Amino acid sequence: MTADATGAAEEAARFHTLLAAFEGQPAAVAGHGKDAVNEPMIRHWCEAMGDTNPAYTGPDAIAPPTMLQAWTMGGLSGHSDRTSAQDELFALLDGAGFTSVVATDCEQEYLRPLRPGDTITFDAVIESVSPRKTTKLGTGHFVTTRMDVRAGGESVGTHRFRILKYAPARRPAKQAEPVGRKTGVQRPRPVVNRDNQGFWDGVRDHRLLIQRCTSCATLRFPWLPGCNTCASPDWDTVEACGDGTVFSYVVMHHPPFPAFDPPYAVALVELAEGVRMISNITGVPYDKVRIGMPVRLEFQRVDDDLELPVFRGSEG
Amino acid sequence: MNVGDTLPPLEIAVTRTLIVAGAIASRDYQDVHHDAALARKKGSPDIFMNILTTNGLVGRYVTDHLGPRAVLRKVAIRLGAPNYPGDTMTLTGTVTAVLGSSVEIRVVGANGIGHHVSGTVVAEVAA
Numbered sequence: 001m002t003a004d005a006t007g008a009a010e011e012a013a014r015f016h017t018l019l020a021a022f023e024g025q026p027a028a029v030a031g032h033g034k035d036a037v038n039e040p041m042i043r044h045w046c047e048a049m050g051d052t053n054p055a056y057t058g059p060d061a062i063a064p065p066t067m068l069q070a071w072t073m074g075g076l077s078g079h080s081d082r083t084s085a086q087d088e089l090f091a092l093l094d095g096a097g098f099t100s101v102v103a104t105d106c107e108q109e110y111l112r113p114l115r116p117g118d119t120i121t122f123d124a125v126i127e128s129v130s131p132r133k134t135t136k137l138g139t140g141h142f143v144t145t146r147m148d149v150r151a152g153g154e155s156v157g158t159h160r161f162r163i164l165k166y167a168p169a170r171r172p173a174k175q176a177e178p179v180g181r182k183t184g185v186q187r188p189r190p191v192v193n194r195d196n197q198g199f200w201d202g203v204r205d206h207r208l209l210i211q212r213c214t215s216c217a218t219l220r221f222p223w224l225p226g227c228n229t230c231a232s233p234d235w236d237t238v239e240a241c242g243d244g245t246v247f248s249y250v251v252m253h254h255p256p257f258p259a260f261d262p263p264y265a266v267a268l269v270e271l272a273e274g275v276r277m278i279s280n281i282t283g284v285p286y287d288k289v290r291i292g293m294p295v296r297l298e299f300q301r302v303d304d305d306l307e308l309p310v311f312r313g314s315e316g
Numbered sequence: 317m318n319v320g321d322t323l324p325p326l327e328i329a330v331t332r333t334l335i336v337a338g339a340i341a342s343r344d345y346q347d348v349h350h351d352a353a354l355a356r357k358k359g360s361p362d363i364f365m366n367i368l369t370t371n372g373l374v375g376r377y378v379t380d381h382l383g384p385r386a387v388l389r390k391v392a393i394r395l396g397a398p399n400y401p402g403d404t405m406t407l408t409g410t411v412t413a414v415l416g417s418s419v420e421i422r423v424v425g426a427n428g429i430g431h432h433v434s435g436t437v438v439a440e441v442a443a
Contacts, residue, residue, distance in 0.1 A: 041341070044340075044341045045341040045342070045372065047337070047341070048334065048337040048338045048340075048341040048342075048369065048372070049338065049341075049369070049372040049373055049376050050328075050376065051372070051375075051376040051379075051380075053376070053379050053380070053384050054384045055379075055384040055385075064372065064375060064376075065375060065387075065388040065391070066368075066371045066372045066374070066375035066376075066388070066391055067342075067372070069342070069368055069371075070341070070342045070343050070368060073342065073343035073344060074343075075343045075345065076345050099358075100348075100358045100359065101346070102348075102395075103366070103367035103395065104367075104394060104395050105392075105393070105394045105395070106367050106368075106371050106391075106392070106393050107390075107391075107392035107393075108371070108390065108391050108392070109389065109390045110387075110388055110389055110390070113387070137359060137360075138359060168358050168359025168360075169359055304356065304361065305361065
């Protein structure tokens with residue numbers, strides 16, 4: 001582990017101590033459902049779900065039990081019942097960059113059916129805040145709350161809810177590709193990990209970053225946890241100026257890989273700084289690429305979620 | 317009804333309309349459930365179904381099978397692969413326990429990219 005990574009782990013542990021202090025604190029106190037249980041909202045729900053259960057219509061209608069949480073939602077005008085503890089916890093997470101939210105678990109128990117006219121009140125408590133977790137969506141913390149729901153003062157159910165507050169990953173994992181474009185026609189996704197995250201962060205900002213050993217100043221590429229020259233784990237980065245030359249290349253004819261359209265040139269480009277990287281050459285037909293050809297860095301958007309550093313060649 | 321019995325599968329076409337209608341019917345105005353541009357900005361390739369809709373569909377799947385007199389006691393779900401527009405989710409269920417009039421059913425909803433939902437439903441079945 002690099003010194004940077006060790007520091008990051010300690011920082012994550014310190015941050016989690018702050019978050020864990022919220023466990024057991026109320027998330028909502030004496031919350032009120034904005035609408036009493038009512039037939040129109042039940043009908044809209046059943047229409048959306050395609051639920052034709054006759055128990056949800058007619059004079060003896062009950063509300064679909066799975067609507068339990070819906071009666072407690074803040075809607076467009078938001079929650080007025082959230083506690084300062086809940087606000088502070090979310091502000092802390094937002095401030096640390098965990099700005100996105102996704103629900104992961106919902107556990108509901110129903111003590112009695114809700115019927116039109118029931119007025120809803122609820123209390124909620126922050127049950128737990130997880131240590132930092134890395135998921136396909138990104139890195140963040142799971143927050144679990146438990147809500148006790150009452151109607152006319154009587155307990156009608158409990159609702160345990162887990163969300164992930166996270167910082168979006170630089171690009172979605174493979175499972176998160178849009179339907180219809182996952183049929184093998186996409187470029188492979190780069191494997192982004194703690195050792196090369198900085199490189200891909202640079203790509204996102206249209207900067208090609210080269211690692212530099214802070215002990216012996218040797219540049220290295222691709223990104224590695226340590227220096228091959230002096231074994232130091234400490235490094236910083238320098239931004240490539242963008243000029244390079246084709247050091248070597250091959251032309252790919254066969255076998256064809258999904259999302260690639262052969263023939264195409266794969267080049268080993270020597271950057272002006274001296275390190276070499278494998279990339280594609282743009283602006284020049286595959287059969288015009290030559291060793292020694294000057295090239296210039298550019299960033300090519302491959303699809304919605306992927307941008308890659310490539311090199312534009314100039315003929316002659 | 318016996319342990320090991322399976323429920324007939326239910327295919328749900330995950331349309332953009334279903335995602336938005338489910339989000340609004342459940343009073344969930346999080347932008348990732350209706351605004352594709354903002355969803356992409358947050359790292360998602362498109363809008364995706366909210367958990368309340370999934371919960372409602374799981375409940376519907378079980379009561380469709382058990383009939384209108386069945387009473388749901390518990391629905392516990394965990395989400396995995398998101399339901400994006402254009403996908404199809406196939407719900408399947410297996411009876412995992414029967415105790416008196418109470419039945420426990422394990423439900424899985426699989427879409428084109430994996431298991432969207434897995435969970436357990438407990439219901440009282442009319443004698």
